[in-house]
Amino acid sequence: QYNIKDNSSKEFYSNVNKYKLVEISKKQLELLKKRVLTEHLRFLIFSGGEVLLSEHNYKIMQYLLEMGYYNMEVHITTNGTTKIKDAWLESANKFKQFNLEVSIDGAGSVYNYIRAGGDWNTLIDVITYTKQVAPKINWMFNYVAQALNAHSIKNDKEQIMDLFPFKGEFNDYISVCHTDPEDSYAVIHPEFRKKYGIEHWADTFEYDPTIFAKFMRKQSWLDNMHGTNLEELNPDFFNENVYPKQAIDEYRRLRN
Numbered sequence: 205q206y207n208i209k210d211n212s213s214k215e216f217y218s219n220v221n222k223y224k225l226v227e228i229s230k231k232q233l234e235l236l237k238k239r240v241l242t243e244h245l246r247f248l249i250f251s252g253g254e255v256l257l258s259e260h261n262y263k264i265m266q267y268l269l270e271m272g273y274y275n276m277e278v279h280i281t282t283n284g285t286t287k288i289k290d291a292w293l294e295s296a297n298k299f300k301q302f303n304l305e306v307s308i309d310g311a312g313s314v315y316n317y318i319r320a321g322g323d324w325n326t327l328i329d330v331i332t333y334t335k336q337v338a339p340k341i342n343w344m345f346n347y348v349a350q351a352l353n354a355h356s357i358k359n360d361k362e363q364i365m366d367l368f369p370f371k372g373e374f375n376d377y378i379s380v381c382h383t384d385p386e387d388s389y390a391v392i393h394p395e396f397r398k399k400y401g402i403e404h405w406a407d408t409f410e411y412d413p414t415i416f417a418k419f420m421r422k423q424s425w426l427d428n429m430h431g432t433n434l435e436e437l438n439p440d441f442f443n444e445n446v447y448p449k450q451a452i453d454e455y456r457r458l459r460n
Contacts, residue, residue: 211429216422227260236264243273251281256292265291269298277301281346283319284327288334292437296338304334305344308352309362317437318352320430331367343368350381351391351419354400355438380405385412386419394445417451424458 208217228236241264250261268274269291271275278299280292286305288296303333308315308327315324333340345368349354353360361374381388389406393416397406420441423434434455435442442452 207429211425213425215418216425216452227258233260233263237267241267241271241273243271243275245273247279248276249279249281251292254286255280255282256286256288262291265295268314269294274298275300277303279303281303281305281307283322284330287330288338293338296341301336301342302340303342303344305346306331306385307348308345308364309348309350310356310371311360312351313439314356317432320426320432335369343370345377347374347378348381349378349389349402349405350387351389352387352437354389354392354396354402354406355440357400357402370439378405386422391416391419395446396440399440413448413451417454418446420451420455421458424455428458428460 212218250258255261268276276299278295278301280303282304288304296304306327309318312324315327315366316322345364347360347364349357365374385391389402389409390412392400392406392409393411397403420434426432427434441447444452
């Protein structure tokens with residue numbers, strides 16, 4: 205939020221105030237304890253924002269532990285940057301089932317680019333630590349297939365699957381980005397879809413040079429904000445024999 209306020213854009217995320225994190229009130233928490241957080245509760249999901257940093261989420265877990273309400277399945281979505289500890293760690297080892305779903309859209313430098321401010325090596329350390337202190341956790345992850353990781357999906361698959369202690373197919377944990385066209389496979393030219401081996405994921409997306417131009421403007425804004433560089437991530441986006449030169453030139457012009 206601070207980054208966006210300091211690097212405002214009329215085209216992207218202009219209304220930064222609508223992205224505020226709102227915690228529940230004390231009155232709402234007491235109502236939850238009375239009506240929802242009871243011995244009859246069997247399934248509880250925490251998602252949105254970074255769950256493990258929410259004060260009220262933590263209070264909910266503390267309350268459930270104090271009451272001894274362990275007979276439930278808890279599902280947490282996290283970006284994997286925060287170590288599990290205290291009430292979260294205790295609940296991971298006591299509850300009937302504890303699912304930990306990590307949002308992870310790339311490996312190595314791709315991860316660092318997409319999740320600006322994050323660090324792949326830190327993620328590995330957090331996951332390794334969590335496996336040691338909470339061996340009962342049921343692991344999951346969600347990989348959003350998008351324009352920024354289209355070129356690296358094969359490498360991402362190998363590195364990500366090595367992180368988690370379960371048997372399963374990588375494809376079972378993929379969701380394909382549709383919500384923002386400029387982040388989707390709509391910006392990947394058919395020539396590169398074949399090169400990346402993503403034809404089966406991209407067959408419902410029609411390549412659109414206009415959307416590609418918007419993608420390049422968006423990435424120039426984000427690169428300025430985060431000090432990143434799209435050309436270093438994937439030089440293919442700057443191939444003037446495939447992509448429109450005007451869009452490439454605009455990206456470079458908008459970069460500080």
